[in-house]
Amino acid sequence: xxxxxxxxxxxxxxxxxxxxxxxxxxxxxxxxxxxxxxxxxxxxxxxxxxxxxxxxxxxxxxxxxxxxxxxxxxxxxxxxxxxxxxxxxxxxxxxxxxxxxxxxxxxxxxxxxxxxxxxxxxxxxxxxxxxxxxxxxxxxxxxxxxxxxxxxxxxxxxxxxxxxxxxxxxxxxxxxxxxxxxxxxxxxxxxxxxxxxxxxxxxxxxxxxxxxxxxxxxxxxxxxxxxxxxxxxxxxxxxxxxxxxxxxxxxxxxxxxxxxxxxxxxxxxxxxxxxxxxxxxxxxxxxxxxxxxxxxxxxxxxxxxxxxxxxxxxxxxxxxxxxxxxxxxxxxxxxxxxxxxxxxxxxxxxxxxxxxxxxxxxxxxxxxxxxxxxxxxxxxxx
Ligand SMILES: [Zn+2]
Ligand SMILES: [Zn+2]
Ligand SMILES: [Zn+2]
Numbered sequence: 001x002x003x004x005x006x007x008x009x010x011x012x013x014x015x016x017x018x019x020x021x022x023x024x025x026x027x028x029x030x031x032x033x034x035x036x037x038x039x040x041x042x043x044x045x046x047x048x049x050x051x052x053x054x055x056x057x058x059x060x061x062x063x064x065x066x067x068x069x070x071x072x073x074x075x076x077x078x079x080x081x082x083x084x085x086x087x088x089x090x091x092x093x094x095x096x097x098x099x100x101x102x103x104x105x106x107x108x109x110x111x112x113x114x115x116x117x118x119x120x121x122x123x124x125x126x127x128x129x130x131x132x133x134x135x136x137x138x139x140x141x142x143x144x145x146x147x148x149x150x151x152x153x154x155x156x157x158x159x160x161x162x163x164x165x166x167x168x169x170x171x172x173x174x175x176x177x178x179x180x181x182x183x184x185x186x187x188x189x190x191x192x193x194x195x196x197x198x199x200x201x202x203x204x205x206x207x208x209x210x211x212x213x214x215x216x217x218x219x220x221x222x223x224x225x226x227x228x229x230x231x232x233x234x235x236x237x238x239x240x241x242x243x244x245x246x247x248x249x250x251x252x253x254x255x256x257x258x259x260x261x262x263x264x265x266x267x268x269x270x271x272x273x274x275x276x277x278x279x280x281x282x283x284x285x286x287x288x289x290x291x292x293x294x295x296x297x298x299x300x301x302x303x304x305x306x307x308x309x310x311x312x313x314x315x316x317x318x319x320x321x322x323x324x325x326x327x328x329x330x331x332x333x334x335x336x337x338x339x340x341x342x343x344x345x346x347x348x349x350x351x352x353x354x355x356x357x358x359x360x361x362x363x364x365x366x367x368x369x370x371x372x373x374x375x376x377x378x379x380x381x382x
Pocket of ligand 3: 111132133
């Protein structure tokens with residue numbers, strides 16, 4: 001058959017009146033039925049319109065999903081994403097994953113928005129380094145730090161926007177406590193991909209003390225944070241499922257966070273195993289993953305810093321830098337501010353969720369500039 005012939009073959013055939021009528025009537029029948037029911041492209045059930053979200057109703061059958069199938073696939077994505085620590089969760093100097101304990105084992109630097117582990121802070125202190133070990137900017141006091149954070153936030157730095165939010169939420173650095181402003185900043189930071197911002201919004205709506213309680217909204221934000229690799233958000237999702245009696249989903253969440261090195265999650269799996277809600281294999285893989293993560297998070301410098309304790313690191317720094325006692329006093333107070341409440345480990349009973357985290361790490365603010373040689377603030381590299 002030549003091309004012309006092929007084209008001719010595709011010409012619409014003559015239709016009898018009867019054919020047209022039949023076609024019309026079947027279309028009419030279909031459209032009348034589709035007012036009340038639609039077929040889900042995944043489970044292939046014919047379900048009433050209310051089983052679909054408004055936007056799903058408009059889609060063609062092959063890609064249309066009922067709400068049950070949407071929830072199931074969302075759950076699948078939730079369990080698949082955020083199973084490892086993100087790039088942002090690594091020390092900017094030694095590049096190892098940051099420790100998860102919020103007891104002052106990390107330092108947040110307002111000058112360059114970097115988070116450093118205590119191992120690197122101790123190494124810098126031993127070296128007699130006075131300025132930020134990353135960007136060499138002198139450690140600022142509170143008002144200088146606020147200027148730095150605001151400047152970076154105005155320039156659209158996601159971590160600066162988030163950190164400014166924490167200052168408003170807790171009324172720090174001389175700012176008046178303003179939770180509404182904090183939520184605005186968190187929402188902006190969350191849009192820019194800061195998982196901690198999602199987490200903090202989640203905690204605010206979950207607790208409902210400073211904003212109107214909205215657990216569904218809190219969970220949505222916990223989910224976004226967890227999919228970005230936030231361990232505390234993953235733990236809270238596990239707690240939420242546990243407290244709702246969904247032990248299987250709770251176990252899936254806790255397995256992920258335990259393997260990322262979270263001790264409380266490991267404790268929950270152990271309790272679940274003892275209650276017969278998790279298998280021995282679950283506990284064994286969680287324990288193995290947990291230990292591997294702990295190994296990845298340790299280094300000789302960090303071990304030394306840990307054995308010395310935050311106090312001793314400060315003393316080393318103070319001794320090397322010849323700084324006054326009051327700097328140590330202030331830094332010590334800050335370190336205590338960040339001590340995280342430990343989660344209760346219970347069997348099938350209630351499971352305590354983790355409360356908000358302030359910054360991703362403790363701030364370091366020093367007054368030592370007064371005691372050391374004067375720095376010209378204009379000369380700071382930002
Ligand atoms: Zn379906
Ligand atoms: Zn480090
Ligand atoms: Zn810096």
